[in-house]
Amino acid sequence: LTSHRFSQELSKRVQDHLLESIQPPGVDGDKWQLCAEEGKMKMYTRELIRDGIICDPLKAIHKIEKVTAREVCHNFWLSDVRKEWEGSVEEFRVLEKLDDSTVIIYQSHKRIWPSAPRDCLYLSSILKIDNPPPTANGHEAHDTWMVCNFSVDHAEANPVPGCVRATIEVALICQTYITSPDDRSDAIRDHITCDIVYVASINPGGLAPASFLRPFQKREYAKFLRTFTTYVQDKTKDKDVSF
Numbered sequence: 001l002t003s004h005r006f007s008q009e010l011s012k013r014v015q016d017h018l019l020e021s022i023q024p025p026g027v028d029g030d031k032w033q034l035c036a037e038e039g040k041m042k043m044y045t046r047e048l049i050r051d052g053i054i055c056d057p058l059k060a061i062h063k064i065e066k067v068t069a070r071e072v073c074h075n076f077w078l079s080d081v082r083k084e085w086e087g088s089v090e091e092f093r094v095l096e097k098l099d100d101s102t103v104i105i106y107q108s109h110k111r112i113w114p115s116a117p118r119d120c121l122y123l124s125s126i127l128k129i130d131n132p133p134p135t136a137n138g139h140e141a142h143d144t145w146m147v148c149n150f151s152v153d154h155a156e157a158n159p160v161p162g163c164v165r166a167t168i169e170v171a172l173i174c175q176t177y178i179t180s181p182d183d184r185s186d187a188i189r190d191h192i193t194c195d196i197v198y199v200a201s202i203n204p205g206g207l208a209p210a211s212f213l214r215p216f217q218k219r220e221y222a223k224f225l226r227t228f229t230t231y232v233q234d235k236t237k238d239k240d241v242s243f
């Protein structure tokens with residue numbers, strides 16, 4: 001397994017996500033508050049201010065039927081399809097490919113009125129987790145995949161002028177579980193469900209009014225999760241299942 005200059009930091013963050021992020025809220029004793037519910041998706045947030053900037057971490061627990069953890073993570077990680085589901089990104093560049101499952105990305109976001117536009121520069125890695133823990137909803141996992149995105153520096157960022165640098169720490173943890181083949185259909189896709197935990201800590205950088213950010217953040221994340229999960233279901237529904 002070739003290593004790169006971020007291998008150590010990446011595996012530390014992956015371990016942390018497996019220990020903490022995958023825990024359903026309320027178990028880890030943190031003060032997660034349920035802030036939005038949409039169908040099967042539950043969004044939780046915690047109040048966190050760092051140097052006067054709102055960085056409320058978000059944890060979303062979701063499940064989508066008829067898709068595998070690999071399909072969800074792959075469509076989330078693949079740069080070529082990013083624009084098909086990510087509506088808030090303007091400029092998007094892959095700066096460096098560290099290995100077959102790890103890239104460094106620069107992206108600028110559409111301006112959030114009234115603040116200055118933001119950009120972020122981050123490493124994005126997709127990996128399959130061996131010996132999968134039970135899912136956040138307590139199901140026996142058939143497999144576990146993760147995409148881990150976190151901010152890094154890079155000499156060739158060549159940022160869009162006027163952008164304020166935001167920092168992100170994001171993980172998408174997906175676990176496929178097989179539901180009992182109760183109905184007669186022998187299509188395997190009808191018997192799989194994917195449990196999803198999505199955690200995001202975004203520091204928008206610079207000043208952004210508290211009263212504005214919190215409702216915006218909730219709306220943005222709910223829209224983002226809805227768009228993305230619908231995209232994956234549409235994209236995979238007529239394809240052979242890929243675990």
Ligand SMILES: CC(C)(C)c1cc(CCc2ccccn2)cc(-c2ccc(S(=O)(=O)CCO)cc2)c1
Binds near residue numbers: 089112
């Ligand atoms: C601050 C700014 C950079 C514009 C920003 C604002 C918001 C909306 C929510 C939010 C959070 C904090 C403050 C304001 N809005 C979300 C994101 C964001 C979301 C998701 C991901 S990802 O999961 O890594 C998929 C690749 O794009 C990266 C960034 C960024």
